[in-house]
Amino acid sequence: MGLFGRSRTSVGLDIGTGFVKLAEIGHGGDRPELRRVEMRPMPPGAIVNGEVLEPGPVVDAMKGLIERAGVGTREVVTALGGHDTFMKKLQLPRLQGAEAASAIRREAARHLPFDIAGVQLDSHILDPERDDPHMEVMLVAARRERVEERVTLLAEAGIGAVHLDVAAFALCNAFTHSYPGMSQDLVALVDCGHDATTINVLHKGVPVLSRGHHFGLRGLAESVTGESGISSDRAVEVIRGDGHSHGLDASLDEAAEHLATAVERAAAFLRTQHPGTGVGRVYLCGGGACIPGMVESVGRKVKAETRAANPFENVVVRTGMRGHALLSEAAPLFLLALGLALRTS
Ligand SMILES: Nc1ncnc2c1ncn2[C@@H]1O[C@H](COP(=O)(O)OP(=O)(O)OP(=O)(O)O)[C@@H](O)[C@H]1O
Ligand SMILES: [Mg+2]
Numbered sequence: 001m002g003l004f005g006r007s008r009t010s011v012g013l014d015i016g017t018g019f020v021k022l023a024e025i026g027h028g029g030d031r032p033e034l035r036r037v038e039m040r041p042m043p044p045g046a047i048v049n050g051e052v053l054e055p056g057p058v059v060d061a062m063k064g065l066i067e068r069a070g071v072g073t074r075e076v077v078t079a080l081g082g083h084d085t086f087m088k089k090l091q092l093p094r095l096q097g098a099e100a101a102s103a104i105r106r107e108a109a110r111h112l113p114f115d116i117a118g119v120q121l122d123s124h125i126l127d128p129e130r131d132d133p134h135m136e137v138m139l140v141a142a143r144r145e146r147v148e149e150r151v152t153l154l155a156e157a158g159i160g161a162v163h164l165d166v167a168a169f170a171l172c173n174a175f176t177h178s179y180p181g182m183s184q185d186l187v188a189l190v191d192c193g194h195d196a197t198t199i200n201v202l203h204k205g206v207p208v209l210s211r212g213h214h215f216g217l218r219g220l221a222e223s224v225t226g227e228s229g230i231s232s233d234r235a236v237e238v239i240r241g242d243g244h245s246h247g248l249d250a251s252l253d254e255a256a257e258h259l260a261t262a263v264e265r266a267a268a269f270l271r272t273q274h275p276g277t278g279v280g281r282v283y284l285c286g287g288g289a290c291i292p293g294m295v296e297s298v299g300r301k302v303k304a305e306t307r308a309a310n311p312f313e314n315v316v317v318r319t320g321m322r323g324h325a326l327l328s329e330a331a332p333l334f335l336l337a338l339g340l341a342l343r344t345s
Contacts, residue, residue, distance in 0.1 A: 009035060011071045012170070012340025013062070013078045013154075017047045018194025018217070018287060020061050022069055023337035025315070032177075032342060033316045037323035037334055040065045048195070050083025050146075055153060062157035069322075076159045077340040079167040082198055082212035084146035086112060086119075087138065087168060089126070089208060094135040100125070108139050118144050122166075126206055138206065140166050165343050167191075167336060168200050168210040174339030175283065176205045178313040186270070188263050188279045189309065190298070191336070192288025194218050197259060199266045201279065209266055215258045217287045223251040241292040256294060259284075260301035283309040289332035311338040 008028070014021040019039045026033040043057040052058050066076075088111050095103050104123045109116045119141040126136040147164060154162045175189055176182070189200045195216040201209040217239065224235040227247025238245045239252070267279040282304050284295050289308040299306030310331050315338070317327065326334070 009074065010341050010343070011069075011074050011076045012337040012343070013065075013076050013159075014334075014337040014340065015042075015047070015058070015062065015078060015150075016193055017042055017196075019333065020065055021334055021337045022065055022071070023311075023334055023341045024069065024071060024074075025338070025341040026318070029316065031314070031316050033318055034312060034321060034338075035318050036069055036321060037326050037337070038065055038069050039323075039326065039330070039333065040068075042194075050081050052149065052153060055156070059153060059156045062154070062159075066157055066159060075161040075163065076154065077163045077165055077170075077343045078150065078154065079165050079170050079336060079340055080142050080146060080150065081167045082196075082210060084143050085166050085168075086114070086141045087166065087207070087210055090137045090139055091134050092137055094131075094133055100135075104137055104139065107137075108141060111139065112141055114141075114143060116141075120144055120147055124206075140169075142166070163343070165340055168198070168207040170339035170343060171198075171200055171285070171336055172202050172205065172207045172339070173342055174311050174335045175202060175309060177315075177339075177342055178309065178311055178335075179283075180314070182281070185280045186277055188266060188282045190259055190263060190282060190284045190288070191286040192217065192259060192284060192294075193286040197262060197286075197288070199262050201266055201270060209270060211262070211266055213258070213262050215255070215262070217255075217291070220251055220255045220291075223254065224248055227251060239291055252291070252293060253297065255288075255291075256297035256301060259288065259294075259298050263298070263302050279304060282306040285309040285311070285332040285335040287330075287333060290330055308332050309335050311335040 009026045012023045021039040024036040026035050040061050042061050046054040046057045090107050092103055122140040124138045151162055187202045191198045193216050197213045197215050199211045200207045221235040225232050228245040230245050295306055295308050311334050
């Protein structure tokens with residue numbers, strides 16, 4: 001590399017149903033440097049339940065963002081969400097190399113909810129250092145058609161090279177980067193987005209449980225509209241803290257109840273698997289974490305310390321960076337984009 005060679009950067013692209021979001025990280029210094037964040041609205045109804053129903057508008061939204069950020073030729077990391085992936089923690093006899101790979105594949109065929117021929121498999125041995133006779137393996141499978149669909153879509157948006165990551169892993173990656181002291185605790189990371197909510201429980205820095213729920217902020221805005229008769233655009237402003245409307249408090253309380261119940265169910269499931277364990281803290285990310293009062297309300301209901309996850313806690317922010325205002329206005333929306341951008345570091 002020449003003395004004046006550009007330092008390496010990586011780009012994370014989170015294609016959400018509400019917004020497509022981008023974070024660019026520079027890896028030249030001691031710590032990752034945030035160089036840019038951008039977001040752009042996704043046309044309503046273009047992506048539903050993880051499925052791209054209207055590729056044209058989705059490509060246009062991504063293209064606009066990529067062009068503005070000027071990162072089209074750069075390597076971009078994007079995520080496959082819970083709809084398209086399957087994760088399961090398995091216990092297998094401890095094996096090495098090819099023997100381990102074929103045992104994992106056999107076990108995968110037993111557990112997968114879809115035909116193994118149609119999936120791309122990945123696995124991580126969670127306790128490689130231990131020498132007991134069993135090993136813990138995190139199995140990850142992605143539906144091949146969805147992988148191909150994503151790659152095609154990104155190519156149409158003019159993106160040169162694409163890497164795909166599993167959203168739960170990327171979120172976990174961003175979280176452990178932002179809160180390194182938390183890696184020993186059992187933490188529930190709640191990603192409350194526009195269309196859906198995912199509860200990820202992390203233990204020692206790895207996701208041990210990831211569950212999707214059909215509850216998102218679109219539903220909350222619809223509930224406010226239904227209660228008060230205001231327009232849907234106005235309802236979005238109101239839930240973001242701009243003014244008040246009849247029925248807002250009840251709708252917010254109901255939304256917090258949904259999130260708290262989802263966290264409690266995940267915690268109860270974990271207790272059946274690992275008696276004596278408990279979720280010590282809850283972190284909210286995604287749009288849900290930006291709604292005034294939501295973090296506090298969920299905290300009161302789950303009776304555990306609850307905070308908004310700030311993905312920029314442990315990165316150097318480049319002076320004069322594009323999108324700087326978003327760091328204070330909407331930081332929790334960028335946890336996944338940051339985790340994706342950190343993935344190639
Ligand atoms: N400060 C804010 N800025 C932008 N959106 C916000 C803000 N506060 C709340 N929201 C709401 O958050 C939602 C967007 O959140 P987010 O970007 O996490 O969703 P998404 O990732 O696009 O959706 P999903 O993960 O369900 O596909 C929208 O419904 C939006 O109205
Ligand atoms: Mg999202």
